[in-house]
Amino acid sequence: MDSPLIVVNFKTYAQGTGEAAVGIATACRDVAEEAGVTIGVAPQLCDIYRVSSQVDVPVYAQHVDGVSPGSNTGHVMASCVQQAGAVGSLINHSERRLNLADIEASVRAARAEGLTTIVCTNNIPTTAAAAALDPEYVAVEPPELIGTGVPVSQADPDVVRGSVEAVKKINPDVQVLCGAGISRGEDLIAAMELGSVGVLLASGIVKAEDPRSALEDLVSQL
Amino acid sequence: MDSPLIVVNFKTYAQGTGEAAVGIATACRDVAEEAGVTIGVAPQLCDIYRVSSQVDVPVYAQHVDGVSPGSNTGHVMASCVQQAGAVGSLINHSERRLNLADIEASVRAARAEGLTTIVCTNNIPTTAAAAALDPEYVAVEPPELIGTGVPVSQADPDVVRGSVEAVKKINPDVQVLCGAGISRGEDLIAAMELGSVGVLLASGIVKAEDPRSALEDLVSQL
Amino acid sequence: MDSPLIVVNFKTYAQGTGEAAVGIATACRDVAEEAGVTIGVAPQLCDIYRVSSQVDVPVYAQHVDGVSPGSNTGHVMASCVQQAGAVGSLINHSERRLNLADIEASVRAARAEGLTTIVCTNNIPTTAAAAALDPEYVAVEPPELIGTGVPVSQADPDVVRGSVEAVKKINPDVQVLCGAGISRGEDLIAAMELGSVGVLLASGIVKAEDPRSALEDLVSQL
Amino acid sequence: MDSPLIVVNFKTYAQGTGEAAVGIATACRDVAEEAGVTIGVAPQLCDIYRVSSQVDVPVYAQHVDGVSPGSNTGHVMASCVQQAGAVGSLINHSERRLNLADIEASVRAARAEGLTTIVCTNNIPTTAAAAALDPEYVAVEPPELIGTGVPVSQADPDVVRGSVEAVKKINPDVQVLCGAGISRGEDLIAAMELGSVGVLLASGIVKAEDPRSALEDLVSQL
Numbered sequence: 001m002d003s004p005l006i007v008v009n010f011k012t013y014a015q016g017t018g019e020a021a022v023g024i025a026t027a028c029r030d031v032a033e034e035a036g037v038t039i040g041v042a043p044q045l046c047d048i049y050r051v052s053s054q055v056d057v058p059v060y061a062q063h064v065d066g067v068s069p070g071s072n073t074g075h076v077m078a079s080c081v082q083q084a085g086a087v088g089s090l091i092n093h094s095e096r097r098l099n100l101a102d103i104e105a106s107v108r109a110a111r112a113e114g115l116t117t118i119v120c121t122n123n124i125p126t127t128a129a130a131a132a133l134d135p136e137y138v139a140v141e142p143p144e145l146i147g148t149g150v151p152v153s154q155a156d157p158d159v160v161r162g163s164v165e166a167v168k169k170i171n172p173d174v175q176v177l178c179g180a181g182i183s184r185g186e187d188l189i190a191a192m193e194l195g196s197v198g199v200l201l202a203s204g205i206v207k208a209e210d211p212r213s214a215l216e217d218l219v220s221q222l
Numbered sequence: 223m224d225s226p227l228i229v230v231n232f233k234t235y236a237q238g239t240g241e242a243a244v245g246i247a248t249a250c251r252d253v254a255e256e257a258g259v260t261i262g263v264a265p266q267l268c269d270i271y272r273v274s275s276q277v278d279v280p281v282y283a284q285h286v287d288g289v290s291p292g293s294n295t296g297h298v299m300a301s302c303v304q305q306a307g308a309v310g311s312l313i314n315h316s317e318r319r320l321n322l323a324d325i326e327a328s329v330r331a332a333r334a335e336g337l338t339t340i341v342c343t344n345n346i347p348t349t350a351a352a353a354a355l356d357p358e359y360v361a362v363e364p365p366e367l368i369g370t371g372v373p374v375s376q377a378d379p380d381v382v383r384g385s386v387e388a389v390k391k392i393n394p395d396v397q398v399l400c401g402a403g404i405s406r407g408e409d410l411i412a413a414m415e416l417g418s419v420g421v422l423l424a425s426g427i428v429k430a431e432d433p434r435s436a437l438e439d440l441v442s443q444l
Numbered sequence: 445m446d447s448p449l450i451v452v453n454f455k456t457y458a459q460g461t462g463e464a465a466v467g468i469a470t471a472c473r474d475v476a477e478e479a480g481v482t483i484g485v486a487p488q489l490c491d492i493y494r495v496s497s498q499v500d501v502p503v504y505a506q507h508v509d510g511v512s513p514g515s516n517t518g519h520v521m522a523s524c525v526q527q528a529g530a531v532g533s534l535i536n537h538s539e540r541r542l543n544l545a546d547i548e549a550s551v552r553a554a555r556a557e558g559l560t561t562i563v564c565t566n567n568i569p570t571t572a573a574a575a576a577l578d579p580e581y582v583a584v585e586p587p588e589l590i591g592t593g594v595p596v597s598q599a600d601p602d603v604v605r606g607s608v609e610a611v612k613k614i615n616p617d618v619q620v621l622c623g624a625g626i627s628r629g630e631d632l633i634a635a636m637e638l639g640s641v642g643v644l645l646a647s648g649i650v651k652a653e654d655p656r657s658a659l660e661d662l663v664s665q666l
Numbered sequence: 667m668d669s670p671l672i673v674v675n676f677k678t679y680a681q682g683t684g685e686a687a688v689g690i691a692t693a694c695r696d697v698a699e700e701a702g703v704t705i706g707v708a709p710q711l712c713d714i715y716r717v718s719s720q721v722d723v724p725v726y727a728q729h730v731d732g733v734s735p736g737s738n739t740g741h742v743m744a745s746c747v748q749q750a751g752a753v754g755s756l757i758n759h760s761e762r763r764l765n766l767a768d769i770e771a772s773v774r775a776a777r778a779e780g781l782t783t784i785v786c787t788n789n790i791p792t793t794a795a796a797a798a799l800d801p802e803y804v805a806v807e808p809p810e811l812i813g814t815g816v817p818v819s820q821a822d823p824d825v826v827r828g829s830v831e832a833v834k835k836i837n838p839d840v841q842v843l844c845g846a847g848i849s850r851g852e853d854l855i856a857a858m859e860l861g862s863v864g865v866l867l868a869s870g871i872v873k874a875e876d877p878r879s880a881l882e883d884l885v886s887q888l
Binding site for chain 2 (some may be wrong): 521
Binding site (some may be wrong): 006008011012013018019032033043045046047049052056061062065067068069070071072073074075076077079080081083084086090093094096146147199202203 | 675677678679683684685693703708710711712714715716720729730732733734735736738739740741742743745746747749751752754759760761762812813868869
């Protein structure tokens, strides 16, 4: 089993905002080093520069728009994200949905800046559709499981298995992450046994009483 | 060459609103009968029942949401569209974009009511993505050509050819329509020679001085 | 106490779709006549023509866009709504929010077609803001109470009172309706005693076992 | 005439992204100091921390959402913006429209963090509506003039005058800025003579060959 990709989404949790974001990112870097795995962090947009300039950790944006330089007030341009120190971006998270044309434009714009793209989807058909847009990763997260603590690998293993199969047919260059309800070491192993190459997780780490312990538990069974 | 599918989108043109919608739908039916082809019409949502109850023509909605019965004020439910007399719906037209999860839900909801689904897209990758959602048709329309009178088959034949190829690989059950700038008989022939099975058109017919003549010209070379 | 305005929103309830919409509209008309009050109905967009052409009842659209004749596929144009037989429209319902510029454009477009406008809002400041756009009515509905059966007049009378006061200051030509959780005669009376001139209601009537009885109860205390 | 508020919106201009944002912000600070006026800057979200930690200049976000700590991936939380060093935010810019309920929530959330709020609007009625939400500033910008170089004070002085009057009636605590097409000293003076207290401007400075000279020209007639 290859080393997985783990991405911790800070959402807009108070525990992952501002200087606290730097703290959790530091914990992610430390645990990643100890365990010899890759743990990326996805802080809020306004925290990307602060985190990336202080912690040696792969930083992902939570969202990027498909806009070019120009009149796009309030939008998130890939080159700005990249210059702020991010290495990639989530796109189309269930809490920040985009229309299809915009997902495609975002993937294209992010790729042009050398950013790794993770397109989030909600079921097997949308995962297949996202794979056709040629991102590096598709992260399938049934919205009804997000934040529940019930891992998708347990509640609905078929959506992960089916997503992996569908992606293989459509575009074998794309890899599948799985999200929603993941927080423990066994969830990560289960996710990988279903064919995913890693996980997207959030509250299980960021809102944990002790994020460092939660991260150590997460990687304990690799 | 099989008989093409022709769908005339009335948009919110004054010339295709209310009783005028019935008039253009009647012209579509007459020309279709004379030429032995199928011409569908896509009037505004509030005109579907009026047209379908007065003219024997396949009626398409311009938009349908993926909602189920419930608290969805102002949304367009597939079963309502179907009960109003429509046989299908456009989904994700460039003037009414949906997010990816909603396109998938719309296709699924429409199919459950027996409606034919035509998902509109803007380029080859989004066409491929839409095909993965398993609609009956994908209609590729480069937005920059819509309403120009310059047919996509002439301005950008590769987007049609590429769309047809991409769809064949992803999901051969799906057929490709092409739109944007189509209005004349030679445009329709050109579109079909590029591998599409029909066309989506709008201003070229609805805003024509004489819609019936425009329709007759459109089918003249079949 | 003047005769109230009562508007029954059919949402996308199965019980208010298609021919069933005609049935409930008929009940509304009958009870309105018996009680000497005005009961309007807001069926789905695709049902407006069907209802208005069969039942002599004031029909409202659930939504209208601010678009003019042109390239606006899937949008709801005021003149189409009017030609389909509607006398007015809800605008900005909590299930179909619009941005501020679009609310203003919708109110203006609807007014230009002689449609009565009811802008929905969620609290006192947004009610005040909506009043500045000069619609005929603002309907304040705290979203957390919609569909609960707990009437706003009881759960949060201050939001109704405060809305009435705020509107009086900003634009005394505008009248306040109240919605959310309304279903019974006493709720209507309570709403009017708080200064509103009528109510917007939905599930309490449309999903009632016997809509006609529910309507009779609603107007029983006038 | 009081000292005006000048806010330079960097949009997603390449000339105002990343390290270049720091450069323009520095020019703004220098010119502001020399002229004894206040010039704020609104860089992209990912550049707020970088600019605020390097340049002593009032930084505004280009957009803020009304969200609280929680599951809001990709959203812009007021407390994050504040911790990144911003002192205020644009809200509802014409390139980043929000629905009415969200504008109200954004103003409220921003105010709770001590951020100065500037709600952008497109005409007199929406300016009046925005004033009812009690922000510090409303910035009226007819969208058709944005980026044209034709100042609103010249092309449509009545929209500024009318906005000032409408705001005075609705909520005299709110002050009016004006935007769209502003770039030169005489535009600023004209804007203030029409009753506004400052300007929002963008391309005229950020895309100028020499932004520092452009800023010096802007404040030259005060």
